[in-house]
Amino acid sequence: xxxxxxxxxxxxxxxxxxxxxxxxxxxxxxxxxxxxxxxxxxxxxxxxxxxxxxxxxxxxxxxxxxxxxxxxxxxxxxxxxxxxxxxxxxxxxxxxxxxxxxxxxxxxxxxxxxxxxxxxxxxxxxxxxxx
Numbered sequence: 002x003x004x005x006x007x008x009x010x011x012x013x014x015x016x017x018x019x020x021x022x023x024x025x026x027x028x029x030x031x032x033x034x035x036x037x038x039x040x041x042x043x044x045x046x047x048x049x050x051x052x053x054x055x056x057x058x059x060x061x062x063x064x065x066x067x068x069x070x071x072x073x074x075x076x077x078x079x080x081x082x083x084x085x086x087x088x089x090x091x092x093x094x095x096x097x098x099x100x101x102x103x104x105x106x107x108x109x110x111x112x113x114x115x116x117x118x119x120x121x122x123x124x125x126x127x128x129x130x131x132x
Contacts, residue, residue, distance in 0.1 A: 006038045007076040008054065010063075010084055017084075024055035025077055027070055036070075036077055045070045047081065049121050051129055062087040064129035066122050090130035099123035 005021035025036040028050025047070055052063040068081030102120035105111040 004038050006036070006040070006074075008079070009076070010079045010081065012081055012084060019054065019056065022054050022056040023058075024053075026051075026053040027079070028052075028065070029070075034070075036072055039074060040072050040077075042074065043070075043072045045072065047079070049118075049125050051125070052079070052084065062129050062132040064090060064122075064126045066125075085126065085129070087129045087132045090126050092127065092130050095123055095126040095130060099127060 005023055008019040008022045008025060010017040010019065023037070026033055027036075027045075028048045030046045030048050033050075034045060047065060047068045049066050050064075052065050054061045054063070064083075064085045064087070065079070065081050066083045068079065071078040071080065099120060102116055102123050105116035106113060106120055108116075
């Protein structure tokens with residue numbers, strides 16, 4: 002029995018082929034879900050949060066801003082607006098984004114929905130950047 006599946010991450014700017022992985026955990030709109038080899042086919046809406054990937058018994062973490070997971074028996078496609086590896090997150094830039102979003106959230110002239118979404122993404126990047 003094969004204990005891995007193929008994982009590709011697709012954004013508007015790039016496609017990343019991670020190859021064979023053992024496990025994927027991602028944030029759906031209804032909470033976290035996990036995928037292992039042989040998972041039932043599904044399409045799941047993703048939320049802002051942490052994507053965890055286990056490959057060759059090593060774990061990697063990514064910050065995502067949402068999208069879709071297309072799950073097939075032997076392959077998973079993450080179709081996301083953005084994704085960033087924990088090792089590539091610039092903490093200073095993320096702190097600045099958090100501060101700016103927080104200020105906009107309290108500014109009566111700014112769009113509160115957009116400011117709240119920006120704040121959520123910045124906080125997520127800060128958390129993932131520490132892993």
